[in-house]
Amino acid sequence: MGDHYQTLGLRRDATKAEVKAAFRSRALRDHPDRHAGSTEAARDAAARRFRQASDAYHVLSDDRRRAEYDFRLRSSSSSYARTSSSWASSSSSSSASYGYGYGHEGGSWRRPPSSGGGASAGSVDWEFVLKAVTRRGFLINLGFASVLLSGAAFLDGSILEIWKMNNSGSEATRVEW
Structure with a gap:
C-alpha cells in the first residue's frame, strides 16, 4: 500500500491546501x-x-479517512494493519473499493480477509468493535432505540400513576407496588 504522504511528497502535518x-x-x-x-x-x-x-488524495483530503489512515500508521503493530496491506493490494484495482482496510462494495461493510497473522479465534478485535459501533448508521439506530425505550418507560410510569389516581379511594383495590 505505500505511504500516501510519501506518494504526494508531503509532511505528515500538511494542510488540505497543500494536499490538493x-x-x-x-x-x-x-x-x-x-x-x-x-x-x-x-x-x-x-x-x-x-x-x-x-x-493518496482520496484519503488525505477527507478528515475522517485521514484520521483513520494516521491511526493505522501509528499502530502498525495491530492485526488490522497487518491484514489490511495485503487486502488493499488485491482490491485496489476495483473502482468501488479503495483498499484502505475496509471495503464498501455494494453498500456492505466487511472486514478484510484474515491472512493468519491476526488475532486468535477466541480474542476480541477491539479496534474492529470500535469501528463498528461508531459508524453513523449504528449510532442513528442506537439513538432511535433509546428514544423508544425512554418513551416506553415514561408511558409505563404514567399508566401506573393514572391507575393509582383512579383507585386511590377504595382500600380493597389498593395494591402496593
Missing part, C-alpha cells in the same frame, strides 16, 4: 492522457503512479 496542490502537480505529470503517445510500459507506469496519487 501536491495532487494537482502529480496529476498533471502522471495523468494517462499526457502519456498517450508513449510506449505501453510508460503508459502503464504513469497510470499506476496516477492511481496511487489519486488514492
